[in-house]
Amino acid sequence: MKLPQPETIGFTTPDNVxxxxxxxxxxxxxxxxxxxxxxxxxxxxRITTVRENFAEFLVRHGYDVWLLDWRASIHLPMRQxxxxxxxxxxxxxxVESILSRTGAASVQAVVHCVxxxxxxxxxxxxxxxxxxxxAVSQVAMHPVVGTLxxxxxxxxxxxxxxxLGMTHVSPLPDPDYRMLNAALRLYANTLHHxxxxxxxxxxxxxxxxxxxxxxxxxxxxxxxxxxxxxxNITTLKHLQQVTIRGHLAKFDYGAQGNRARYGSLTPPSYxxxxxxxxxxxxxxxGAANQVFVPESTRRTLRWLCESNGPQFYTRRVxxxxxxxxxxxxxxxxxxxxxxxxxxxxxCP
Ligand SMILES: [Zn+2]
Numbered sequence: 001m002k003l004p005q006p007e008t009i010g011f012t013t014p015d016n017v018x019x020x021x022x023x024x025x026x027x028x029x030x031x032x033x034x035x036x037x038x039x040x041x042x043x044x045x046r047i048t049t050v051r052e053n054f055a056e057f058l059v060r061h062g063y064d065v066w067l068l069d070w071r072a073s074i075h076l077p078m079r080q081x082x083x084x085x086x087x088x089x090x091x092x093x094x095v096e097s098i099l100s101r102t103g104a105a106s107v108q109a110v111v112h113c114v115x116x117x118x119x120x121x122x123x124x125x126x127x128x129x130x131x132x133x134x135a136v137s138q139v140a141m142h143p144v145v146g147t148l149x150x151x152x153x154x155x156x157x158x159x160x161x162x163x164l165g166m167t168h169v170s171p172l173p174d175p176d177y178r179m180l181n182a183a184l185r186l187y188a189n190t191l192h193h194x195x196x197x198x199x200x201x202x203x204x205x206x207x208x209x210x211x212x213x214x215x216x217x218x219x220x221x222x223x224x225x226x227x228x229x230x231x232n233i234t235t236l237k238h239l240q241q242v243t244i245r246g247h248l249a250k251f252d253y254g255a256q257g258n259r260a261r262y263g264s265l266t267p268p269s270y271x272x273x274x275x276x277x278x279x280x281x282x283x284x285x286g287a288a289n290q291v292f293v294p295e296s297t298r299r300t301l302r303w304l305c306e307s308n309g310p311q312f313y314t315r316r317v318x319x320x321x322x323x324x325x326x327x328x329x330x331x332x333x334x335x336x337x338x339x340x341x342x343x344x345x346x347c348p
Contacts, residue, residue, distance in 0.1 A: 003046065003056055011097045013089035019076065020069040021097060026059030030108055031098050032344060033066045033131075034058075035091075037113030038239075039171060039206065039231045041075045042067035044112075044327050047227065049219035052333040054110075054340075061341060064102065068094050070115065074229025078168055082238045082251040083114070087121035095130055106130045108347060110340050112137040112327065113292070114239065121248055124273030133280040133347035135340035137326055139292035140283060141270065142299035143243045146208045146290035158236035170230035171202035199225040206231070208291040211325035220328050227328070247271055247299075274307035282314040282343035284336070286321035314343065 007023040021033075022042060034054070036042050045054040045067055058065045070090040071081055098107050109131050111119040120140045122128050161169060194200075194213045200221070203210055213221070234251075241252045250267035252258065262268055281304065283297035294317050301315045316339040321329060326336040 003059060009097060009101065011093060013071075013093045015085065015089050017071050017079070017089065019071065019090060019094065020073070021094060022067040022069070023101075024055055024059050024065040024067075026065055027062030028064065029062045029344070029348065030058075030064040031066055031102050031104055032058060032063050032108040032110060033068055033094060033098060035068050035070065035109065035111040035115035035119055036073065037115050038072040038235060039074065039203065039228055040324075041073040041227070041229070042069045043075070044227055044324070047220060047223065047328050049217060049223050050328065050330060050333070052337075054327050054332070054337055057333055057337045057341070058344075061345075063344070066094075066098050066107075070094070070118070072114065072118075072231070072235065078230055078232055080167065080232045080234040082234055083118045083121055083242075083248075084238075084250050086118040087125065088127070091119050091122040092127045095128060099130060106132040108133050108135075108344050110135045110137070110344070113139060113323070114235075116140055117143065117242070117248060121270050123276050124248070124270040126273065126276045131279070133343055134282075135343040136281060136283045136297065136300075137340070138285055138289055138323060139296040140281075140300040141303060142247050142296050143239070144246070144293050144295040144299065145243050146293055158233060158240040162233045162237060166233060168230040168232045169206055169236060171199050171206060171228040172225060172230075195221065197221065197224055199228050203228050207323075209322060210291065211322040211329065212288050212320070215321060215325040215329040215331075217330040220330070241267075271303070274303070277304055278308050278312060280312050280314075280343065280347050282316065282339065284316045284318065284326065284339045286323060286326050286336075287317050287319045288322045291323040 003024050009021040012018050034045050036044050047053050055065050069076055071086050095107055116136050116139055238251050242248050248270040252267045253261055255265045258265055258267055283301055285294035285297045287294060297315055301313055304313050318336055326332055
């Protein structure tokens, strides 16, 4: 099916970052806000190389769809930010924009990857009371990464790259950083043999295998350079910190910086905000996800159930799917989209 003509709505966060919402009004259900990860943009939900993309799927089911480009979007100017900055500003402002435009009392949300982590940081602080239910893709409060990424987090790779003076890392060949290009070529030649796409190899280097290659069609794979882009080093450092810690916490500025900012030697944990999650949440993992392994959502489910009782929460593990292919996979419309949709349907 074809998408209706989109409406593009710009808005500014309290800390003065200009963000974008793209609206496809498919019907009276929702509104549903859809949140992308890092090194990508809202385009991941409306790729034109699959039978039906996620935006089309929601429109076909009668939803008023709002795709958010939050500050991590590769189609917005790159800036240095912590996930705390995005959590405190982007999602509350986006929800407020949607509510004021629609007159709705609440929204539903579908959130993916690092976008989901930042969104959960926002919820944990009680900043999103108007979100009535959430369908989560791949990770929420407990990032558990694949072996390769665990090794890299252990080596403090983001810190090392930051110490070299680099401001960002990109899956696209980057004229700013020729040394990294050379190192990544070596990496791709020795480790990553699934395909010949440079962008694909670099994305694997940055985050782990995005998908089992049998899961994406040829056109989508060739379009990959249009979907990927740089991530700033501050966000990568924050990701590294929470991955090592095993759960979401505020940015770690070091003992001295933490004491000045937080009044404690270590950064505050977002796990203290469990009471704010008393609402329906479905956690979805690709069984073959090597970026954030399925253990990520299993831990969050257990924590949610222990904190608030099991009545609000569901978890789905989708066989044969990895990470990014939950939205861009050739058969995601049949096997993945319904898992998110079921949560939305349960909270009309
Ligand atoms: Zn590839």
